[in-house]
Amino acid sequence: MTVMMHRAVVYRAYPTREQAALIERTCGCARFLYNRMLADKIAHYRETGEMLRVTPARYKREFPWLKEVDSFALCNAQLNLDAAYRNFFRRVKAGEKPGFPKYKAKHRSRCCYKTNFVNGNIRFEGDGRYLRLPKLGSVRVRQKREIDPSWRIKSVTVEHTRSGRFEVSVLFEFETQEPERVEPESFVGLDYSSHDLYVTSDGERPGYPRCFRRTEWKLAREQRKLSRMQKGSANWGKQKARVARIHEKTRNQRKDFHHKAANGLVERYDCVCVEDLDMSGMSRSLKLGKSTMDNGFGMFRALLSYKLEDRGKRLVTVGRLFPSSQLCHECGYRFSGTKDLSVREWTCPSCGRTHDRDVNAARNIRDEGMRLALSA
Template structure:
């Protein structure tokens, strides 16, 4: 298996200059190769297999940076190009913009050109860079690659990829949790608990508006505008860091307690583009939360079950199974089952139904697998 640890690095001025040059060269080689591929395809209707080495004579500055970083840019372009031809819905590769505030490049371990030791990280062409290693690397982890990135506020980071041996032993699922998406609370679970999400973007929105307003009034290209842009980037960075911290802690709590989590397979992108929910959907970042929860469950041999989005979780009575079609309206937050008389909170009832349906789907799959192996069924 593979895992990556992200650490902040503190390059000196020369190293910063080389990092920025490498970011630019990686972007430039990607764009030049893509432009040549497009031109070649228009002329011949065939794919051009070009490499960074073909451009170094004409553009000598490519020789000044890490050649593996350029090779990785070629691999990324080739993958994007093939993905488009295999499935046009993925979209045609775009040219990389010079204005993108987040810049990065990836280099691979070849002949011990990368080392991590004594609070320093050795990188090709750069040498040793000071690193803030806030966590120990477990024994047996093999370093494979490093991605250097710079965020909008100007900070540099190294994301170090490791390979390690890990056999995932799937557990017998005993504890189940259903989670229904909530625009306001992030989620409501089948035990009646809410995430108590703090809405970090909404809380900081006024401050962000003030800083962005100042930025918009400044002259383009001025030093004051450059300073103000960093201030705006720092506000965005704080929002993202607070959100990420909250979600990592919450997903870890759930993954440690439950063997199986059952959720609804929602189209978050479609939801953000409709009903004026864009800011709220992007603020709580439910998709990112589910991704964190998924890998934390997987590494422990636990399960995340996706229930079909068309399953009527909010319409079914979790006690008797009666389907109340009148609850389709989102303004109805509570309802009484006409058949058994149970009073339901819309979100909690939906979470219970998702838990029951997810449990059924998972146990059926386990039974099928065991039946195929000739093992006694649950």
């Protein structure tokens, strides 16, 4: 059976000065429209108690300069606002508090817009060295590996990053044979670790590369410098761009690391078992804050999931209430002394074995995941 797949590929872009200015203007118009529609919706609701349905067309009459930019960018701004409303009104799980749509401030929000493929308006040219986009024309892009000719462009997100680079993220759609399901034989459990990303039930840690730590350390130093500068001064502006560049670098390094770690697991195991962690709740309650967010286990899990599915393999999620770190893997005794996170090693009061906290937890996750996978 064939299935439809989507994949995004990010290219670095090198627009001309005119193109760069138009990208800026398009992002500005999309943001303006978003904010304007939000304000009108709020005012209308206050007056009448009803929801206002709006479309960009109305605003183009009122603000003719909106017609100068890619109209898909404006349509997508409206869709984004609709999605923000839907998110606010959605049925919530216990403890969730979706926020009301917010205004987009120029200095806080990302500078980007999305455009859609219609009738060949977006295409690669010049052996893939240029990408033709609505209103912008041909934009120089850095070539990537060969894209399969059967892949079709669905949409493109154009972004001016905080460090001043331009990036285009091209979303492709293609048909592929559904991978044959692998009968799982090899299982691995992962215990989340704020230092190493994870520890496996075989006792492996992915080993966050040292050079990444160095970039993180550099980032912290440059951020300290920035905080001591006169806000708004020329040097402050330069320093801000420097911090943004290092930020991007750490983000890319982390992404790269996640891909490699995930590929390694997918190659060696048929079924990967993980805990269902509430990441946002965790960083609040355990005071791990930044480091939890930083190594992004949630992102890693999503990556792992699609890589496994691509090969007909599975990611199994073990329930949030499963006491993975408290059970002795050897005898099943439940020891609550491990609730204290500083306990890295413990001895089971029942069978007398000494456990590494993380490896023991990973083994419990593996066994519980195996049970779930085989009973399903």
